[in-house]
Amino acid sequence: MNGDIRFLIVDDFSTMRRILRNLLKEIGFGNAEEAEDGAVALSMLKTTKFDFVVSDINMPNMNGFELLKNVRSDEALKSIPFLMVTAEAKKDDIVQAAQAGASGYIVKPFTKATLEEKVQKILTKQN
Amino acid sequence: MGHIDAAAQAAPTQPDAATAAPPASATLTGPESEETIHQRIGQLTRTLHDALRELGYDRELMDARDNLPDARDRLAYIARVTGEAAEKVLNAVDRARSVQQELTEQVGDLRQRWQAVAAFAAGGKACTPAGKQLIDETCDFFGSIGGQTDRTNAILTDIMMAQDFHDLTGQVIRRVVVLAQGLEEQLLKLLIETTPPAQRPRLEAKHLEGPVVSPVARNDVVADQQGVDDLLASLGF
Numbered sequence: 001m002n003g004d005i006r007f008l009i010v011d012d013f014s015t016m017r018r019i020l021r022n023l024l025k026e027i028g029f030g031n032a033e034e035a036e037d038g039a040v041a042l043s044m045l046k047t048t049k050f051d052f053v054v055s056d057i058n059m060p061n062m063n064g065f066e067l068l069k070n071v072r073s074d075e076a077l078k079s080i081p082f083l084m085v086t087a088e089a090k091k092d093d094i095v096q097a098a099q100a101g102a103s104g105y106i107v108k109p110f111t112k113a114t115l116e117e118k119v120q121k122i123l124t125k126q127n
Numbered sequence: 128m129g130h131i132d133a134a135a136q137a138a139p140t141q142p143d144a145a146t147a148a149p150p151a152s153a154t155l156t157g158p159e160s161e162e163t164i165h166q167r168i169g170q171l172t173r174t175l176h177d178a179l180r181e182l183g184y185d186r187e188l189m190d191a192r193d194n195l196p197d198a199r200d201r202l203a204y205i206a207r208v209t210g211e212a213a214e215k216v217l218n219a220v221d222r223a224r225s226v227q228q229e230l231t232e233q234v235g236d237l238r239q240r241w242q243a244v245a246a247f248a249a250g251g252k253a254c255t256p257a258g259k260q261l262i263d264e265t266c267d268f269f270g271s272i273g274g275q276t277d278r279t280n281a282i283l284t285d286i287m288m289a290q291d292f293h294d295l296t297g298q299v300i301r302r303v304v305v306l307a308q309g310l311e312e313q314l315l316k317l318l319i320e321t322t323p324p325a326q327r328p329r330l331e332a333k334h335l336e337g338p339v340v341s342p343v344a345r346n347d348v349v350a351d352q353q354g355v356d357d358l359l360a361s362l363g364f
Contacts, residue, residue, distance in 0.1 A: 011294070013210075013293060013294040014210075014214070015213045015214060015290055015291070015293040015294055016291060016293075019217070019287055019288065019290060019291055022217075022220075022284075022287055023287075058298060087294070087295055087298050108291060108294065109295065112284060
């Protein structure tokens, strides 16, 4: 249905990457790839076209905030939707994410309905 | 009474000139005062250690330090095993989904064929009433399968989502491991700095009983079943 929208899922836990990939497929977004940290994700973003990033915050090498800043400061990547999906529920983190340019923020554990709502909202806003 | 209180009571009650606290109004400035502060901290550390030793707590500190690496390994083991369990569940969910998909497709195909038979039998000429009823009920049953597979898929999604515990608990474990590592380093420094070189005990890690969580660097355990089999084979079993 939305197979032309390509997602990049960034999380250091393979279990969560797999859950996100399956959930995205269930809500109609079957085109997704995975990266285990921000550094790998940034490298993939610079070499392959992605339409949407779903990223964790706490990761080794490069965390989600650093990835977001890199994406927003890159002319070719700065407009890509960036959804934070993280266990960090601290207000400071949420504010920091918003100020850094995150398109949305989901706190783990989350539901399929929440993911679907946020993704659709971001895509609608972008269009 | 906490350990700090006990240690304070056991500390020398007549401080010498070097450890005596300066008057509250005293102000220290410049490199000389910095050196004085460092000396005082060193002496306080020594005093603390003496108190700990007199009370026998230095041994407890060392035991605590010795057990921390094992505790960290155990936490890492929990993270790994629970992660593997979560992956197994996700694999099972994927397989179950595949079976459900196959079932849905087969049912859809059969339903179409039975509906054609039902249409043919609608006139009542090619089929007995009981046969026609059976055909209708079969068509209804095939029709209901779609809803049932949808419900099963929703349950499978719930099972899949529940596996996020690995991510959540894993992050907590990782933070505790970092805390334990910091504590271990601080304890080690305290032990080394406050113990005379000749009296420094060997700081060897001790291993608790239970599953082997970190076989690396241990020669008294096997890493996996292959290790067990190899060992038994070498013994002629």
